[in-house]
Amino acid sequence: MASAIDLDDVAHTEREARARYVRRALVCTSTACLAAGAAVVRERLTAVIGEHDEVGIVPTGCPGLCSRGPLVQVEARGEEPTVYTHVDEAGATAIGRDHLGDGTPASDVATVPADLPFFSRQQRVVLATAGRIDPDRLEDYVAEGGYAALATALTTMTPAEVVDAITRSGLRGRGGAGYPAGRKWGMLAEATGDTKYVVANGDEGDPGAYMDRTIMDSDPHRVIEGLTIAAYATGATKGYLYVRAEYPLAIERLERAIRAAKRARLLGRSVLDSGVSFDLEVRVGAGAFVCGEETALMASIEGRRGLPTLRPPYPTERGLWGQPTMIHNVETLANVPAIIARGPEWFAGLGTETSHGTKVFALAGSLNDTGLIEVPMGITLREIVFDMAGGIPEGRRFKAAQTGGPSGGCIPARFLDTPVDYEHLQDLGSMMGSGGLVVMDDTVSMPEVARFYVAFCRDESCGKCAPCRVGTEKMHAFLDRICEGVGRPRDLAHLESLCRTVRATSLCGLGQSAPNPVFSTLEHFRDEYLDLLVEEDVEPTREEVPGEPA
């Protein structure tokens, strides 16, 4: 068996290698920048620079400012870093020739200051090294202190102490519901079974959400480290990374990272010579939103149809193949290495009284700058929208922000100063959700927004339970009538009562929360619905009666 990696040695060598560079260009190669042409930019830079001892070109994960990609950050010794935006082929040539070549900033390429509030207001824990390191190089992650937390846990802490640290940190699930992570770890640790499993849920599917995708394709080793620490703490010996098929880059990078970690003996038999074994593999989803629901996710991993099943039993009692299983969202697990490395008290000191730590948000919609940010819990929506994302474009007004995707709700302008944490969002009839934040301006019709999300839930309903399968369809039919201007007051009344039944009686979270966008838009924007209603009965005209001649 190959010997385990010497983390200190690798980190030292890597840092020395980096120190040789006078200038480095960090080229974002995360999904959004690649889509905007980052591959060409990287090629161009490499071609201009060629083999160079003092200039490095590093493909990195996501620094966050997706709306201005492709991004190239140039770091030079003794200089403030420069962030080039919207870099194209010509821009790359200029950056390579001027800034990397002789140290004079490329004048024709747009830049943003490195202390732009979008960057400076962030507090990066989960994304600490995203956009700073090459996601495909284990050494890069190790140089930033990666896997040190795993080594600490394995060599200086008992599994119970690790569980205790997570409990004291106050970490809560980042997938939406906010369940205390420490409690879940404790339940799995106490459960008995032939094999225990830990699973990372990377089936992120809310419209407008891309937090987990970015974490996975920008810093895959952080997720692996978090999962391995969870396995050690709970006695799990087998893990799965469940990733939706629509994230090919994340899948590719996770698989490469797993291979590298196995070779370095950070995974597999006797991790870091500790005697603790943990095997990990990627499972690719097959295109169903409902597979993000944990019982459906387990069915999918087992190779069955992705249908949710009744809880209890909860996965920690009876999960994959009937064995105790713990499922965590990707972002939750990505918090773990920092908690172990810097201590639970440090983590508990971040954020608010009840919601500790940070939250990654994917900004989308009517904003001047969209992209990925990580902010302390308790920051206000106003700070995010106006200070960090630069406000609403073209002088339009902020109308509402949808958090929590199709399971969440909208937050109107008058609550812009509400702190963003689990409790406050729930009080407003929305939810933290996984971190999608879609901003709508005053040109948007809120009943249309509800119709959009209900259509999404209808299309993604698995069809197992009647209220969700048929209910979402009929909810959509009512919203259709209302949005098309032929809805009557009784349609609205039926819609509301139907929503109550779908919420109260559906089997899983998808159905139970499908009415949320309707409830929350009705709560804050009922007038818009009422304006669309017609008072009198509108009878179909002769032409509209199906199958009958006009």
Added chain:
Amino acid sequence: MSPREPRPTVPVTIDGQEVMAVEDETILSLARRVGVDIPTLCYLEGLSVYGGCRLCVVEVNGDARLKLACATPVWADMEVRTDTWDLREHRRRIIELLFAEGSHICATCVSNGACELQDLAATNRVDHIHYDLGFAPNLPLEPVDASHPRYVLDRDRCVRCSRCVRVCAEVEGAAVWEIAERGGNSRLVAEMDVPWGEASSCTSCGKCVLVCPTGALSFKGSAIGEMRHDPEVVAFLARAREEEEWLDRSAGSGSASEVRS
């Protein structure tokens, strides 16, 4: 513990009635024993619990989060309500939704008069559908599958209760049926969506037809209102298996006449 030994009991209140429940039994089994009627559709004694129809929702200890009577075991001092205004409303709406999903025209159905969906509508006083059908009710949505020599499948009358899927897999052991696709497109299919008559795994035992709550599965040749199902047969089979009724005890164990299921 031998099956003869009485199991411990716990006190439970159900609709104001104080009763002793057997530990670990479900709310539904308790309710049926003490004469409280909770409507069900996908549930069938002798099959695994599915939890798809959601009609047996009940209130426990006044909690807003409803529980499924078919899947929730009782616990001591539990207070169950099965018949609140909210619950009745929820049930009525679910029944309406089921009617609004397919082409449920009783007057032209083989199971008219012997249909559990029809019974549910009658007992829960559903006499109107407030929802747009989205299709012409008198026209078939999908062609009838009459390829099997003895049975007929009319998917327009299917309520996706999955009784047929479960009885075929769990009792007959043939696993011919599965529900394919998802959401409103989900539909009952034989094997990999072949005409039923071409499904080579089908043993033609007819259990699926006997357990179907509606007219979706019927005996070929049934005229309107002629079809009679017999879902109780599954409970009979399950009990007979559990109690090894087919064991010829007089011949002693290990004899050739011993049939274990």
